[in-house]
Amino acid sequence: MELAGAIITLIGSIFLFLGALGLLRMPDIFNRMQAGTKATTLGSILFLTGSAMAHAECTCTGKIVILILFIIFTNPLSSHALARAAHFIGIPLAKKTVKDDLAEDEKKEEGGQL
Amino acid sequence: MIKIQIKIKTYTESGAMKRFKHTVLLFLFLVLLWALLTPHNMQEIWAGVAVSALVALFTLRMDPVLGDLKLTPKSFLYLLIYIFVFIKELVISNLDVARRVVDPKLPIKPGIVKVKTKLNSRIGRTILANSITLTPGTLTVDIKDEYLYIHWIEIKHDDLEGATKDIVQKFEKYLEVIFG
Amino acid sequence: MVKKIFIVIILGFFAVMLLPLAKDFTPFQELSPVAEKYVEDGPEELGSANLVTSVIVTYRGLDTLGEVAVLFIAAAGVGFFLRKEEKGDKTPKRGSSQILQSGTAFLFPLILAFGVYIFLHGHLTPGGGFQGGVVIASGMVLLLLSSASAKINENVLHLVESLSGASYVAIGILGLVLATGFLDNRFLDLGEFGTLLSAGAIPLIYSFIGLKVGAELVGIVNNMQKDQS
Amino acid sequence: MVNIIYQIAGAIALAAILLAFIRMIKGPTAADRVVALDAMTIISISLIIFLAATLQRVIYIDIALVYGLISFVGIVAIARYLERGI
Numbered sequence: 001m002e003l004a005g006a007i008i009t010l011i012g013s014i015f016l017f018l019g020a021l022g023l024l025r026m027p028d029i030f031n032r033m034q035a036g037t038k039a040t041t042l043g044s045i046l047f048l049t050g051s052a053m054a055h056a057e058c059t060c061t062g063k064i065v066i067l068i069l070f071i072i073f074t075n076p077l078s079s080h081a082l083a084r085a086a087h088f089i090g091i092p093l094a095k096k097t098v099k100d101d102l103a104e105d106e107k108k109e110e111g112g113q114l
Numbered sequence: 115m116i117k118i119q120i121k122i123k124t125y126t127e128s129g130a131m132k133r134f135k136h137t138v139l140l141f142l143f144l145v146l147l148w149a150l151l152t153p154h155n156m157q158e159i160w161a162g163v164a165v166s167a168l169v170a171l172f173t174l175r176m177d178p179v180l181g182d183l184k185l186t187p188k189s190f191l192y193l194l195i196y197i198f199v200f201i202k203e204l205v206i207s208n209l210d211v212a213r214r215v216v217d218p219k220l221p222i223k224p225g226i227v228k229v230k231t232k233l234n235s236r237i238g239r240t241i242l243a244n245s246i247t248l249t250p251g252t253l254t255v256d257i258k259d260e261y262l263y264i265h266w267i268e269i270k271h272d273d274l275e276g277a278t279k280d281i282v283q284k285f286e287k288y289l290e291v292i293f294g
Numbered sequence: 295m296v297k298k299i300f301i302v303i304i305l306g307f308f309a310v311m312l313l314p315l316a317k318d319f320t321p322f323q324e325l326s327p328v329a330e331k332y333v334e335d336g337p338e339e340l341g342s343a344n345l346v347t348s349v350i351v352t353y354r355g356l357d358t359l360g361e362v363a364v365l366f367i368a369a370a371g372v373g374f375f376l377r378k379e380e381k382g383d384k385t386p387k388r389g390s391s392q393i394l395q396s397g398t399a400f401l402f403p404l405i406l407a408f409g410v411y412i413f414l415h416g417h418l419t420p421g422g423g424f425q426g427g428v429v430i431a432s433g434m435v436l437l438l439l440s441s442a443s444a445k446i447n448e449n450v451l452h453l454v455e456s457l458s459g460a461s462y463v464a465i466g467i468l469g470l471v472l473a474t475g476f477l478d479n480r481f482l483d484l485g486e487f488g489t490l491l492s493a494g495a496i497p498l499i500y501s502f503i504g505l506k507v508g509a510e511l512v513g514i515v516n517n518m519q520k521d522q523s
Numbered sequence: 524m525v526n527i528i529y530q531i532a533g534a535i536a537l538a539a540i541l542l543a544f545i546r547m548i549k550g551p552t553a554a555d556r557v558v559a560l561d562a563m564t565i566i567s568i569s570l571i572i573f574l575a576a577t578l579q580r581v582i583y584i585d586i587a588l589v590y591g592l593i594s595f596v597g598i599v600a601i602a603r604y605l606e607r608g609i
Contacts (some may be wrong), residue, residue: 006528009573013535015208016566020542022215023562029555030265031224032546034253035211036558040565041248042208047536047569051576054525062150063584064572070591071565076247076254077240077397078561078598083255083265084391085606086554087226094224099272101228101263144407151411161414169406175447177399236396243393257392388606394599405592412585420582421589429589432596439596439603 005054012046015039028094029086037079044071132181139180141170182235182293189292196288200245203284207250214267225269226255229262229278232286238293245285252281347417351496351503355466361424362459362506369510376517390440398440405433413504414497423500427507434512438519446516455509462502465495533573540566557601564594 022035045068052064093100148162183189214221233239243254243262251267264281271277325333332349350358412419413426437444540563547559568587575583 002525003528006525006532009532010528010535012569013532013539015212016569017535017539017542018212018215020539020546020562020566022211023546023559024542025215025220026222027220028224029552029558030226030253030255031222031267032555033558034251034265034267035215036543036562037253038204038207038211038248040562042204044565044569047532048572050532051573054529055576055579060575060581060584062152063588066147066150067568067572067584067588067591070588071568072248073244073397073401074591074595075561075565076244077394078595078602079247080243080254080391081394081599081602082554082557082561082605083253085602086552087255088388088606089554091552091554093226094222099225099227099269101226103226105228105258105263140403144403147404147407148411151408152415165407165410165414169403169410172406173403176402177396179396179399236392237400240393240396240400244397254393390603408588408592412589419585421585425589429592432593436596436599439599 002054005050005052007050008046008053009050012043012048012050015043015046017043019043026094029091030083031094033079033083037075041071041075133174133178135183136178136181137170137174139183140173141166143180144169177236179235179237182237184292192288192291196285196292199284199288200248203245203249207248210250221268223268224265226263226265227269227271227277227281228274229264229282230274231260231262231278231282233289233293235293238289241293242282242285242289246281343418344416344420344422346420347422347496347500350422351416351499355499358503359462359466362462362503365507365510366459369514372514373517376520394440398436402433402437405436406430409433409504409508413500416500416504417496423503424507426500426504427509427511430504430508431511431515434515438515446512448513448516451509451513451516454505455513458502458505458509462499462506465499465502469495529573529577533570536566536570536573540570553601554605557598561594561598564590 016039019035019039022039023032026032026035048064048068052061087103144166145162148166149159152158152162231239231242233242239257243257246252246262246264247254253265254262255265256263262282264277266277266281271280332345332353409426409429411426412421412429413423416422416426434446543559543562543566547556547563550556550559568591571583571587571590575581575587
């Protein structure tokens with residue numbers, strides 16, 4: 001049981017590391033957010049589960065479950081709020097970007113109103 | 115701006131039945147939260163019931179977002195399946211991110227696409243958007259009525275139908291049964 | 295560029311200044327006489343698992359009353375200075391997204407319950423009245439961030455604030471009458487160490503502090519919101 | 524054996540914080556910095572729980588819960604400020 005917890009923690013920490021690496025390597029803010037949000041979510045879930053498993057005698061399992069559910073629900077929510085803000089204030093997308101439907105639609109809407 | 119406000123109004127004007135359902139479900143959620151937070155003994159349980167009832171009464175005038183949940187056996191079954199699908203997609207998405215990050219060439223072809231959802235309930239759309247953010251290569255950027263704008267790390271389809279089929283429908287068929 | 299160099303220089307200055315503190319740090323090995331009395335007698339006398347709580351609520355309870363009074367004055371001051379001033383620019387603000395609104399509507403009650411949990415377990419966990427009040431206020435901030443038109447019933451807010459403040463003082467006087475001093479918690483049964491209904495009146499006192507702090511901070515946030523729009 | 528694995532995991536998580544910190548310093552826009560801060564917060568929460576489990580201090584978990592809540596509210600506040608919503 002302890003060994004399994006330790007291995008799960010290790011896998012979680014590797015995902016956390018890859019997420020941070022993605023944060024560093026990706027070319028624009030949306031791609032960074034993709035790496036950051038996904039990898040840190042699964043990484044922290046695994047990390048927490050591993051820590052909880054290694055010390056199963058602790059009476060705190062319920063709180064860790066709440067923390068995990070809280071992270072699953074709020075992490076994408078705050079990412080979405082940030083992505084929306086970033087797109088609104090016009091942070092440029094990476095050069096590789098193929099298309100941007102949202103900008104087109106917003107342009108159309110403004111044109112319609114004027 | 116004005117459009118959004120009108121939208122909220124139509125949501126809040128729905129019936130008393132929905133509000134009642136929302137309050138009961140919220141009460142159950144709060145009791146569950148309390149049970150997970152505290153050690154189990156009679157004192158704590160009574161305190162939890164009292165606090166949950168007070169909080170549920172205090173927030174009685176807020177949006178009844180939980181009123182859209184469907185409480186049929188089928189929806190419970192679909193909820194279980196949905197949880198498994200979600201976990202599977204979460205793991206796949208992480209492996210996907212890991213592959214892209216480690217690759218020295220950084221294989222990405224990003225863009226923002228528009229998809230359409232059939233869900234009407236607000237909490238259902240929230241869960242859908244969160245699921246999309248946590249699944250392979252997609253991130254919800256904005257929502258306008260029934261259209262979601264999604265940043266896709268590797269665009270496979272250029273058109274609305276193709277993107278909808280690829281991104282939304284794997285969750286939608288379960289969420290549609292659970293939330294409507 | 296000049297600004298960045300300036301920032302680096304300031305950071306380096308602080309690092310040099312704080313380095314001796316970190317290098318020569320030796321933790322205290324012995325407690326001072328006052329602390330020793332609290333540590334040795336506290337759990338037995340008052341029955342509270344969290345020692346800080348027993349110090350804040352009982353041994354130095356009068357100071358806590360002063361702190362709550364300071365907070366009340368701050369809230370009143372904010373309310374006084376932020377009276378309706380007509381603002382020149384009426385640029386329309388951007389509404390938040392549907393997703394954030396419904397997510398908040400689901401999270402807000404849970405945050406409230408979590409705040410109540412924190413101040414109700416002040417004698418068992420590192421939380422307490424002030425922390426619980428701040429958590430409740432952060433829930434309110436989230437609500438106002440997600441929808442600018444969200445309103446809170448101010449009558450209920452004032453009622454909660456005044457009632458909890460009055461009850462706090464009343465319990466203090468009850469301790470003076472029934473036990474040995476102002477805010478003495480021992481007029482209720484001390485109960486079994488480590489359970490919810492232990493430590494005499496401490497959970498009760500902390501609940502009132504928590505409700506009062508929460509109501510005051512929510513009032514401050516609400517006043518700021520009104521001033522904005 | 525188990526302890527060594529735990530130490531390696533903790534070290535990797537600390538390295539991840541360092542990488543996110545580099546992005547926070549470099550980040551060309553404010554939003555980039557906030558994304559890095561978000562990632563750092565979540566890694567720190569994981570590390571707090573890790574410490575709570577290894578040092579057998581149950582009370583640290585409450586601190587992690589409140590930290591997560593406050594950081595979520597803070598990031599939403601920054602996002603709304605950036606898009607001029609408040």
